Amino acid sequence: MCGIIGYVGARKDAGVLAVEGLKNLEYRGYDSWGVACKTGGGIAMRKDIGKVSEVDSRDFSQDCSLAIAHTRWATHGGVTQANAHPHLSGDGTIAVIHNGIIENYQQLRDELIAKGHRFVSETDTEVIPHLIEEEMKTRGDFAAAARAACLRFEGRYAILALHTTSHALVAARTGSPLIVGVADDGYFVGSDITAFLTHTRTVQYIDDGEMVVTDGETILFSDIATGAERPKREIAITWSVEQAQKGDFEHYMLKEILEQKESVARAVNQDESQIQTLAQAIRDAKGTFLIGCGTAGKACMAAEYFFSVVANHHVNVAPASEFKVYHHFLKPESLIIVVSQSGETADVLEAMRVAKSVGSKVLAIVNVEGSTIAREADFTLLINAGPERAVASTKALTGQLAALLLIAYALDGRLQEGRKLLLETASKINDMLNPRYVERLERLARRFAASNDAYIIGRSWNYPMALETAIKIQEVSYIHAEGFAGGELKHGPIALIENGTPCIVLMGEDETKPDIISNAIQLKARGGVVIGVAPRNNEVFDEWIKVPDAGEAQALVNIIPMQIFAYFLAVQRGTNPDMPRNLAKSVTVK
Template identity: 70%
Template sequence: LIVGVGQDGYYIASDIPAFLEHTRTVQYLDDGEMVETDGEQIIFRDIATGQERSKREIQITWTVEQAQKGDYAHFMLKEIMDQKESIARAANQDEEEIMTIAEAIKNAKGTFLVGCGTAHKACMAAEYFFSVVSGHHVNVCSAGEFKLYHHFLVAESLLIVVSQSGETADVLEAMNVAKSKGAKVLAIVNVEGSSVARAADYTLRINAGPERAVASTKAMTGQMSVMLLIAYALKDALHDGKTLLFETGALINDMLNPRYLERIATIAGKIKRHEHLYIIGKSWHYPMALESAIKIQEVSYMHAEGFAGSELKHGPIALIEQGTPCIALMGNDEVTSDMLNNATELKARGALLIGIAPKRHEIFDEWLKTPDAGAAQPIVTIIPIQILAYELAVQRGKDPDMPRNLAKSVTVK
């Protein structure tokens, strides 16, 4: 829980945006603590002993305006559009701090990368960043599964945890497992002063600003951006990584124009009555296919599944029939020809094939162009999917900001 300290009283919530319009001064409860207040003062105590505990106040840098919808119909759309600037903010990291972290990864006896849900898919993409950009191996798993890997941990291991809120229960548990072995922890978070940030040995903020919609958009691309930057630092090419991300931000700014949004809305209108949607990708677009399915399912309630393109013939292709909408996520790289073969197999079974790629291929029934962004390709590829998910939700009469049965900060196991 978080306590907001205002001039007119105190506010208690699990996420800062809930009271940001009233105060930007916060104090955090740690595990095993309680808070007493009569509206005039506030006292933190140890639950077991009743002993009073002192707390420092943290000033939140977000503004009220950043946490409001402005002229947008929904927070989700606003946060998608925020990515015109948020990628550059994620890239604006302290160079000495990034190089310190890169050195820690180089010296670690096993680096583990964990997150939950969308953050986990960002970690999966980062596994490719580390492999392709710097030739460095990392181990990726869902934070909720990490305790099963405890026997691989030693004091010289490094755990990298990724969380938008910094309050995710499974992530905190993973940190406790690592610390019980004496391992160091790097936290990549959006919320300063959060439980995850306070417990970590190193912390990098993605600087996305407040994210109000339950479905994560700009936080995910910020997480990928920071991890891509670390991959370049491991290659001793940090400046190249920063330049790439600043250029990617400019490409996204050009891509997110009214005509592009209208094009995606039109495609959403063509598939909104279908109940099944399948997405394929290869290399770093495989985790983007998985993330695409999450995003579409959680806000539109349309059943969606993501697959590695090479896995189609091992089962999923049996699901394809005449008119089934399928999305192929592609870049301009060494796996393009393989992906075209996979997409052709879908088309041969009657799929309505939507291509998201820098180049139009004749097998596409519909095409959404993405800029060619090199190693940052998955960052630009996921954005039209975010817009498509938003449009499907709106056109199917759902609230994209508050999907049923879901919470923004998952603070319970």
């Protein structure tokens, strides 16, 4: 969840590089921030609560060629300056930043306290530099001491560390993401590629259970458990700097919503052999599970309907966080399809390992090339949405939906028909997302921005999109919102409707239309203000948001105006839609 970056090399502005890179990672956490630079006099450190985007990087221009920086999403300890990273060893010679959770930190802390160490924060992270300090008493070498400390840790972590007597940057990971950027004048290590994309697009991946030691000229990858060297190849990344920048938009969220004009088509333009490989794997499997978290989980739920309606094929859907209880049903012939934007979601990785423990095959649909999920899966399909910086996922969702629907058509032997439908849908989305349409949704958001509650209903694949609409409204505007299957209203939720309550109805021109209209009438009869999202107007709608008729791809077009609506609700209520409270991008803790 946190964002970390380090640089070591020939440049003398490492502090500036670290802070600028950290600003590109702020979507991963923005409770507090901190920077440590190795200087001639030791370690120059500065940290504070608040957003690093408000910090002037020129304040870190001291002569420094080795620096680490961190932006925090709090897990252990409150949002205070003392709990902000970096954390120092007791003698002040070691600085550490960390993303993840050291699960046995209490045991380690008690052991270190008994040896005379004094702790000044409430975090699990602070045990790391203290344990390295303790290990150095018997080992002397900084990298060897860091490796020995890592062998003691339980949990998921990505660590960067520096020492006053060494010009080495030490990095280690188990579970949490970490990647090396290879530049002409040194090496970067960061949580993801956007941290150093302005400086290099050449990377080396750090795999689970590995550590890295680099002095800016040479780099050594090794196995934490054995110390054996792990040779790595350099890989060129296709993302551009422009894709990862905000440009003229006030927020990344709106930029990424409007990028769906192109991103849906990129998700559809896949190598046919890859799609057919996925479809054949589903045919051959004795039980298929679709798993994801949050927004990706809603894509999996929609896909359950895709496979049923389009391919007459049953698949199981489970939240990744709950998947471990399904191990009783898994066999080597089972197929697990995991969906993740970042490719680093902790619960998804845990589910993959559960599946692999019994020999099940794992296929992955991800957005980030070279991510941990992509590397650990037996087969990977990229949705090619480009960098997604806003915490609220938007364009990745429609890319996931497009890929899953395309696979459903391939499973039914109609791949070209599915491709044609989705490319036509992409064209309709391009036409739909015009300035007048966006302005109309902004006016609608202005009308309902003062609401305390909102309820959203749908049927078939629009039911998961109702749940997703609720998530979007919740996370960026903080309005209490809930999504329901239309038919479930009469089993309890309709008691919540009172005069003036906004009620959003997601609809398509399909077999469920008469039933969802009936549900809308029920909402209106109880005083609800009915906002219809549909290809055609209906007399029950108090407000109509027109969307194209996209047939089996209706979920893709219906969710986009809801993303825009949620965005403008946030703007009207004065919240930052890119950085919602208590949330962060890329959930790397369980």
